[in-house]
Amino acid sequence: MTGFILETEGLTKQFAGFVAVKDVHLKVREGTIHALIGPNGAGKTTCFNLITKFLQPSAGTIRYDGKDITKAAPHDVAQDGLVRSFQISAVFPHLTALENVRLALQRPTGLSFRFWKAEHVLESLNERARDLLEAVGLSEFVETPAVSLPYGRKRALEIATTLALEPKVMLLDEPMAGMGHEDIARVSALIRKVSKDRTVLMVEHNLEVVADLSDTITVLQRGQILAEGTYEEVSRNEEVRQAYMGTGDE
The missing domain is CATH 3.40.50.300 (P-loop containing nucleotide triphosphate hydrolases)
Known part of the structure; x- marks a missing residue:
């Protein structure tokens, strides 16, 4: 090794x-x-x-x-x-921080094409998404649209979406x-x-x-x-x- x-x-x-x-x-x-x-x-x-x-x-x-x-x-x-941040961190500006991370979480679960489904379909991902947001210091910005985040916080959100792929x-x-x-x-x-x-x-x-x-x-x-x-x-x-x-x- x-x-x-x-x-x-x-x-x-x-x-x-x-x-x-x-x-x-x-x-x-x-x-x-x-x-x-x-x-x-x-x-x-x-x-x-x-x-x-x-x-x-x-x-x-x-x-x-x-x-x-x-x-x-x-x-x-x-x-x-092996994940480069921009591969999955193209943040959707008008979705909230939670919604952005939740979308990133869908890929490993096979839910990648279900973002248009009813809210309850994705509720199982909310807890993990909140945990990731907490990990990058964004707990208070859960419901904030990405476009409204300060620049440094937006980069933190990008890192959270990267972490969602468990690199x-x-x-x-x-x-x-x-x-x-x-x-x-x-x-x-x-x-x-x-x-x-x-x-x-x-x-x-x-x-x-x-x-x-x-x-x-x-x-x-x-x-x-x-x-x-x-x-x-x-x-x-x-x-x-x-x-x-x-x-x-x-």
């Missing part, structure tokens, strides 16, 4: 001759928070798209939970618990984007809380958040891994400082 729940070997993606990701060997240890950082154009989002199967690699393999998923479909890996690995793409200090603190605490029972792989530009949350950091530059380790280790790496941390480039 390696302890790694997600691994890539030689992961490469070319677009019309341009190499966006080149020979990436990534190992994400189960039960940890692993951050993927680097300047714009480093290949972070392409890596996410490859891992979650929205893109097929030009070369290399991807293994998740002991299985080769290189050629798997996006919905298959999501069903197996083993959550992939969070810039979870702090556009947030103020108060929301960043709240969502950081939420990510730390939900990571206790699962693995988190995240792309994040806010280095304070990365330093605070991450067990391991992988630094990408021009589609390749430049360095990997703890925040203290990568922040002392002179190549990293020149390529990313010292530039101020996000």
Whole structure:
């Protein structure tokens, strides 16, 4: 048992001759928070798209939970618990927080196409939906339409809908984007809380958040891994400082 729940070997993606990701060997240890950082154009989002199967690699393999998923479909890996937040967190703005989470809960139960049924059909999901909302600090917003939620609370709702799929690995793409200090603190605490029972792989530009949350950091530059380790280790790496941390480039 390696302890790694997600691994890539030689992961490469070319677009019309341009190499966006080149020979990436990534190992994400189960039960940890692993951050993927680097300047714009480093290949972070392409890596996410490859891992979650929205893109097929030009070369290399991807293994998740002991299985080769290189050629798997996006919905298959999501069903197996490898979930990128936007896959199921397209929040319906005019539904309440409870209704949004309840819709997400329908997928594993086979009720996916019954959202138009009478209210009593879905009442069995209410308790679990309320529990998830409580877990992300939204108990007081149960009946609030998503469109009326403050931005940070809306991101918390997205995390609740992601949790509804019971992911083993959550992939969070810039979870702090556009947030103020108060929301960043709240969502950081939420990510730390939900990571206790699962693995988190995240792309994040806010280095304070990365330093605070991450067990391991992988630094990408021009589609390749430049360095990997703890925040203290990568922040002392002179190549990293020149390529990313010292530039101020996000």
